[in-house]
Every structure is written in C-alpha cells, then in structure tokens.
Amino acid sequence: MADFKVTQIDDNFDFDNLSWWDVVIIGAGPGGLAASLTTAHRALTTLVIEAKDTPGGQPQFLYADKKIVDVPGFPDGISGQELSDRTYRQAVDAHVQFRFNEELTAIEDTDQEVQGDVLKKVVTSKGSFLCRKVILACGLLHYPRRMAILDALESDVVHYRSPRVKDYEGATVIVVGGGDSALDAAVMALQRGARVEVIIRKEPSGKADTLNHVVELGGVIHTSAEITDATLNDGVISTVLNDGTKIDCQHAVIQIGFLSAKDTFEGLGLTLNSEGAVAIDPYFETSRRGIFAVGDVHGDIKLIAVAWAEGIQAAIHAFREITSPFWLNEKRLNDNKLALIAERLSSAAMQKRE
Numbered sequence: 001m002a003d004f005k006v007t008q009i010d011d012n013f014d015f016d017n018l019s020w021w022d023v024v025i026i027g028a029g030p031g032g033l034a035a036s037l038t039t040a041h042r043a044l045t046t047l048v049i050e051a052k053d054t055p056g057g058q059p060q061f062l063y064a065d066k067k068i069v070d071v072p073g074f075p076d077g078i079s080g081q082e083l084s085d086r087t088y089r090q091a092v093d094a095h096v097q098f099r100f101n102e103e104l105t106a107i108e109d110t111d112q113e114v115q116g117d118v119l120k121k122v123v124t125s126k127g128s129f130l131c132r133k134v135i136l137a138c139g140l141l142h143y144p145r146r147m148a149i150l151d152a153l154e155s156d157v158v159h160y161r162s163p164r165v166k167d168y169e170g171a172t173v174i175v176v177g178g179g180d181s182a183l184d185a186a187v188m189a190l191q192r193g194a195r196v197e198v199i200i201r202k203e204p205s206g207k208a209d210t211l212n213h214v215v216e217l218g219g220v221i222h223t224s225a226e227i228t229d230a231t232l233n234d235g236v237i238s239t240v241l242n243d244g245t246k247i248d249c250q251h252a253v254i255q256i257g258f259l260s261a262k263d264t265f266e267g268l269g270l271t272l273n274s275e276g277a278v279a280i281d282p283y284f285e286t287s288r289r290g291i292f293a294v295g296d297v298h299g300d301i302k303l304i305a306v307a308w309a310e311g312i313q314a315a316i317h318a319f320r321e322i323t324s325p326f327w328l329n330e331k332r333l334n335d336n337k338l339a340l341i342a343e344r345l346s347s348a349a350m351q352k353r354e
C-alpha cells in the first residue's frame with residue numbers, strides 16, 4: 001500500500017465491543033494527533049488517551065492565543081487553539097476514538113498473542129485497554145507548577161495559562177516567571193492593551209528578543225522579586241513583593257514551569273538517553289518492543305512540525321508491523337542481521353583468544 005493511500009474505517013464500526021485495539025496513543029498533542037489520524041487513515045483501530053480535558057497539547061494549554069508563524073501552510077500564522085481544533089477534527093473525522101481526563105499509569109505485557117504481537121495492557125487512571133502497539137506522545141511537560149500564595153485566594157483571576165483575548169483589556173496583569181512561557185504571556189497581554197508587571201524570582205531566562213519586546217511594549221520587569229503577601233478584594237488582587245513594592249492587579253498569570261511527564265515514562269521500564277528522555281531507534285521504537293515514542297518525549301528539536309512528522313512515521317512503522325508478516329518486516333530483518341553480525345564477531349573474538 002502506498003504510504004499516502006487513505007483507507008478509512010467504516011462509519012458504522014462498533015468500537016465498543018473491541019477485544020483489543022490495533023494502536024493506543026498516549027497524549028493528544030501534535031505528535032499524538034498526527035500519529036492517530038495516520039493509523040486511522042490506514043484502517044487501524046486507534047484510541048488516544050489524554051490526561052487533560054481538551055486535545056491539542058502545548059499549543060492548546062500553553063499558548064492558545066499565540067500566532068504560530070513557523071508551521072508550513074499557514075503564511076499568515078495560526079493560533080495554537082485553531083491549529084489544535086483543526087488537527088483534532090481531522091482525527092475525529094478519521095474515526096479516532098478519544099478518552100479525556102484519563103492518565104497513563106503503566107504498560108504491561110500479557111500472555112495473549114495476535115499474529116505474532118504480544119498484546120500490551122495499557123493501564124490508565126480509569127481502566128485498561130489491550131492493544132498491539134503503543135505510541136507514547138506525552139511530551140515532557142505536564143501540569144503547571146502551582147503557587148500556594150495565589151492558590152490560597154481561590155480566585156478565577158489566578159491563571160496557569162494565558163486568559164482569553166478580551167479578558168485583558170484595560171486590566172493590570174502580573175505575570176509570574178521569567179522563562180519563555182512567562183515572557184510570551186506578557187507580550188500577549190501587552191499587545192491586548194493590558195498594563196503588565198513581570199515578577200521574576202531571579203533573572204529572566206527567556207529569549208532576550210522577547211524580553212526586549214516586553215520592555216518596548218511598556219512592561220515593567222521586577223527581578224530578584226517574590227510575592228510575600230496577596231489578598232483579594234472585589235476582584236482585585238493586592239500583592240506585596242519582598243522589597244515592599246505593592247502591586248494591585250485584575251489578573252495573575254503564573255508561568256513558573258511544569259511538573260515533568262518524566263515520572264510517567266520512567267515508570268514504564270524504558271531505556272532513557274543521556275538527557276533523561278526516552279531512547280528510541282531509527283524506527284521510533286523504544287527499548288520495549290511494540291512501544292514507540294514521538295515528539296518532545298524523546299526529541300531534541302521541539303517543534304510542532306517535528307512532532308507531527310515523527311507521529312506520522314511511527315504510525316507507519318506500526319502499521320507495517322501489524323500488516324506484514326514478522327519475517328518480512330524491514331526493521332526485524334535489520335535487527336536479525338545486526339544480531340547475526342554481533343554473534344559472528346563475538347565467536348570470532350572467542351576463537352582468537354583460544
């Protein structure tokens with residue numbers, strides 16, 4: 001089958017009574033969505049498990065309103081939200097099935113076999129699913145790091161992602177954090193008419209260009225600064241910094257990093273590379289057979305288009321393994337050849353020693 005031929009699953013297919021899935025994908029970010037529509041376009045039954053309540057990954061939960069300008073095909077740019085919505089709709093149209101608010105916790109090997117594949121049991125926070133192949137596309141970032149002093153206000157104007165466009169107009173916004181996400185959030189708020197004060201615990205660590213942009217747009221930067229007190233009155237948050245500065249604001253946007261998804265994949269018994277990310281071979285397969293990894297979870301180049309491309313490639317390798325006999329599979333043939341060469345080399349070395 002040509003790699004671009006689309007063979008869609010029948011509209012009336014009964015997904016509820018499947019004994020096992022062809023492919024289970026962890027994460028509905030760019031990598032997972034691209035992988036899912038690729039396997040579904042090859043008529044493989046495909047389930048995506050997503051920990052959050054919405055698809056899209058980082059472009060949706062980190063920078064929904066940012067104009068993304070480096071994705072091919074969108075010369076005028078596209079927002080993170082729209083890109084996520086479009087890719088999700090494409091996957092839904094291809095009959096990919098989704099489970100939201102459900103988190104991967106383990107992947108177990110079973111003693112059931114289907115056409116040479118040992119079925120895997122994907123265990124989640126809410127249940128388990130049998131499948132032939134797993135594609136990990138869970139990224140490296142997970143839930144935002146929280147700030148107790150502002151959480152204690154229990155206010156809906158304390159945000160862990162940038163609020164929607166209209167929310168800023170005429171408001172004072174404090175942005176807590178000095179990395180790229182915080183500086184991007186500050187630029188977004190300034191461009192929408194807000195007054196912005198950026199509170200950074202040490203020095204800024206985001207891109208110098210973005211920092212300059214914040215300053216040019218009138219943003220005020222406080223370095224070596226921490227919020228030591230915060231109260232809420234009539235929708236206004238009054239904060240006091242460690243140097244005694246008082247700032248009142250209508251919104252607080254906290255961008256102080258993320259809890260890593262590393263906990264998830266460290267528990268899966270996968271070999272990690274020297275950077276602590278999941279190690280893969282040229283076919284995107286991890287050290288556990290039948291488990292692939294794509295996008296930020298292993299990648300050096302962290303871009304939407306790269307996550308898409310890797311998701312698509314892993315999906316096609318998984319498809320080839322599922323549909324071609326084991327002994328004709330290109331990867332397995334190469335693996336066997338390498339194993340044979342290694343065996344010959346070691347027996348030659350043994351003979352020399354004798």
Ligand SMILES: Cc1cc2nc3c(=O)[nH]c(=O)nc-3n(C[C@H](O)[C@H](O)[C@H](O)COP(=O)(O)OP(=O)(O)OC[C@H]3O[C@@H](n4cnc5c(N)ncnc54)[C@H](O)[C@@H]3O)c2cc1C
Nearest residue numbers: 027029030031051057058103104138139295296302303304
């Ligand atoms: C501030 C910022 C701006 C950026 N701007 C750009 C840009 O302009 N252009 C560009 O190309 N790239 C940009 N990037 C990079 C880009 O967003 C990432 O490279 C891309 O999102 C990686 O996609 P992914 O699918 O690998 O992972 P993610 O987008 O991280 O998606 C992973 C998904 O997996 C889910 N997940 C995690 N753990 C579990 C679990 N245990 N169970 C179930 N689900 C789980 C997560 O909730 C998430 O939805 C930016 C990144 C940042 C931080």
